[in-house]
Every structure is written in C-alpha cells, then in structure tokens.
Amino acid sequence: xxxxxxxxxxxxxxxxxxxxxxxxxxxxxxxxxxxxxxxxxxxxxxxxxxxxxxxxxxxxxxxxxxxxxxxxxx
Numbered sequence: 001x002x003x004x005x006x007x008x009x010x011x012x013x014x015x016x017x018x019x020x021x022x023x024x025x026x027x028x029x030x031x032x033x034x035x036x037x038x039x040x041x042x043x044x045x046x047x048x049x050x051x052x053x054x055x056x057x058x059x060x061x062x063x064x065x066x067x068x069x070x071x072x073x074x
Contacts, residue, residue, distance in 0.1 A: 005037070005072040011065060015041060018061045024054050037070035 008031035
C-alpha cells in the first residue's frame with residue numbers, strides 16, 4: 001500500500017484528533033523528520049512525567065499513522 005504524504009502540521013492535527021477522546025487532549029506533540037520521509041512524534045518531558053500513559057498512547061498512535069503517512073518535505 002502506498003503511503004500518503006502529509007506535512008508535520010497535518011500529522012499533529014491527526015494526533016490531536018486521535019487524542020481528543022483521551023485523558024490528554026491538549027498534549028503538546030512535535031513531529032521531527034528522521035530521513036527518507038520517515039518521522040517521529042515527541043512530547044515534552046514534563047507532560048510525560050505528569051501523564052505516564054501519554055508516552056504509550058503517543059507510541060501507539062505513531063505506529064498507526066506511520067503505517068499510512070510519510071512526512072512531506074516543505
């Protein structure tokens with residue numbers, strides 16, 4: 001299956017859509033390029049300390065989205 005290309009802002013928006021029903025709908029998410037269209041999602045350490053399940057949730061969502069989206073170079 002071909003992956004769609006998305007900007008970092010579009011990926012962040014998709015993260016927030018998926019986080020909307022969770023305990024951390026306002027979590028700060030950053031998308032960083034890791035080469036060849038691949039990307040990774042980061043949250044800040046303070047939020048991870050206050051919400052231990054946030055990191056697990058972000059990793060789960062990242063796996064779902066990385067299977068479908070490549071990072072579009074702008």
